[in-house]
Structures are given as structure tokens and as C-alpha cells.
Amino acid sequence: VTVGTLTDVTSDLWYAESVKWALDKGIISGTTFSPEKTCTRAQLITFLWNAAGAPKMPGTNPFSDIKPTDSHYDAALWASEKGIISGSAFAPQTTLNRGELVISLWKSLDCPEGLQANQYLDIESHQSDFGRAVAWSHINGVMGGTGKYKCSPKKTCTKAQVINYIYRALK
Numbered sequence: 001v002t003v004g005t006l007t008d009v010t011s012d013l014w015y016a017e018s019v020k021w022a023l024d025k026g027i028i029s030g031t032t033f034s035p036e037k038t039c040t041r042a043q044l045i046t047f048l049w050n051a052a053g054a055p056k057m058p059g060t061n062p063f064s065d066i067k068p069t070d071s072h073y074d075a076a077l078w079a080s081e082k083g084i085i086s087g088s089a090f091a092p093q094t095t096l097n098r099g100e101l102v103i104s105l106w107k108s109l110d111c112p113e114g115l116q117a118n119q120y121l122d123i124e125s126h127q128s129d130f131g132r133a134v135a136w137s138h139i140n141g142v143m144g145g146t147g148k149y150k151c152s153p154k155k156t157c158t159k160a161q162v163i164n165y166i167y168r169a170l171k
Contacts, residue, residue, distance in 0.1 A: 003016050003019050003020045003023065004019075004020060004023040004024075005023065005029075005030065005031050006019065006023065006030070006031060006032060006033045007031055007032055008032045008033055008034065008035065009033050009035055013035070013160075014160075015035060015160040015161075015163065015164050017167070018160075018163050018164040018166075018167035018168075019033060019035065019160070019163055021167050021171060022047070022163050022166070022167065025050075025051065026050055026054075027047050027050045027051050027163070027166065028047065028050070028163065033159060033160075034159060035158060035159050035160035035163075036158050036159075036160065037158065037159055038095045038096070038156050038157065038158060038159075039095070039096045039101075039156075039157050039158060039159045039161075039162045040092060040093050040094060040095060040096060041085075041090065041091060041092055041093070041094050041096055041100065042070075042071075042072035042075070042076070042090075042092035042093065043072075043096070043159065043162070044096050044100070044101060044104060044162055045072060045075045045076055045078075045079045045084070045085065045092075045104070046071070046072050046075040047162065047163065047166055048075070048079070048084070048104065048105065048108045048166070049074065049075035049078045049079065050075075051108075051166060051170055052078070052108065054074070054075075055078055056074060057074065057077040057078045057080075057081050059077060059081065061073075061076075061077065062080050062086075062087075062088060063076060063080070063087075063088065063089060063090040064088050064089055065089045065090055065091065065092065066090050066092060070092070072092055076090050076092070079104075079108075082107065082108065083107055084104050084107040084108055085104070095156050096156065096157050096162065097153060097154050097155060097156055097157065098143065098152055098153050098154070098155050098156075098157055099130065099153030099154065101143070101157050101162060101165060102130075102133050102134055102137045102142075102143055102153075102165075103129065103130050103133045105133075105137070105142070105165060105166065105169055106129075106132075106133035106136055106137065107129075107133075109169065111129070111132070111133075112136055113132070113136065130153075134153075137165075137169075140168075140169070141168055142165055142168045142169045143165050143168075
């Protein structure tokens with residue numbers, strides 16, 4: 001049985017519940033999702049923007065590599081305004097990694113505090129924003145490790161993983 005309108009997600013898959021939730025909330029839409037494809041920065045920011053209600057942001061475009069006709073344009077402006085992304089280039093088609101995912105999700109929720117020290121040895125500074133984001137994520141069951149004391153922040157994320165992490169953070 002397929003999930004909602006999606007022809008490529010069936011109800012027996014480990015991420016079916018989170019994908020159905022995302023469909024119901026308007027975070028994703030359409031007839032295909034391509035859950036096993038790697039997620040891009042533009043897709044993540046669009047998912048987070050949709051989860052926030054897709055607010056329109058006034059202001060100027062700070063990014064040299066996007067234009068108003070891009071589907072992720074309003075999402076990128078919102079993410080810039082919220083401090084989720086910064087700089088003069090957005091690199092929308094760059095493949096997303098676990099590190100970028102956790103810090104973007106954490107910042108989209110206004111940087112909630114974690115209550116314990118980060119347990120991962122592959123995170124350089126446990127006091128940095130990234131270390132605090134990872135600790136928050138771990139404590140709240142959003143994103144677990146990839147092995148004993150490993151976070152693997154450079155590992156790429158599939159769209160199914162990203163939606164599952166957003167689901168865990170927002171449900």
C-alpha cells in the first residue's frame with residue numbers, strides 16, 4: 001500500500017510514518033518522493049520552511065547563486081533571515097551531510113538547549129553551536145549516532161533520513 005499520493009513510498013518501509021506525517025503537514029507534496037536519493041541543501045531548507053508554514057520574507061537576496069524563479073528562493077530567504085544559513089552563496093544543489101542537517105534543524109527551532117554533554121568523539125568542540133546542536137539532537141532522540149561514540153557529521157543523508165529526523169524533532 002502506498003503512502004498518501006506518493007507512488008514510491010509504501011506503508012511497510014521504516015520511514016513510512018514520518019513521510020505520511022510530512023505529507024499531512026504539507027512539508028512534502030507530489031506523487032514521488034525519491035526517498036533513497038541524497039538530499040540537497042535546497043531540499044532540506046524547503047522542508048524546514050514548509051514545516052514553519054512557508055512564510056514569505058521581505059528583503060533582499062543575499063545569495064549570488066539563487067534567483068527569484070528558483071523553487072527554493074523563498075525558503076532560502078527565510079533560512080537566511082533565521083540565521084540557519086549565511087554567506088553570499090547558498091550552494092542549493094550541494095549534497096547534505098549529517099552535520100549540516102543537525103545544525104540547520106536546531107537553528108530552525110531557535111537553538112534549544114541540550115541537557116547533557118555531547119558523547120561523540122568525532123565532534124571537535126562540544127561547546128560550539130554544532131556540539132550543542134548534536135547534544136540537543138541526541139538527548140531528544142532526533143538523530144542518533146552511527147556507532148559507538150560516533151556522529152559521522154560528514155556522512156550524506158537520504159531524503160528519507162532527513163524527513164525522519166524532522167519528524168522526530170517536530171512531532
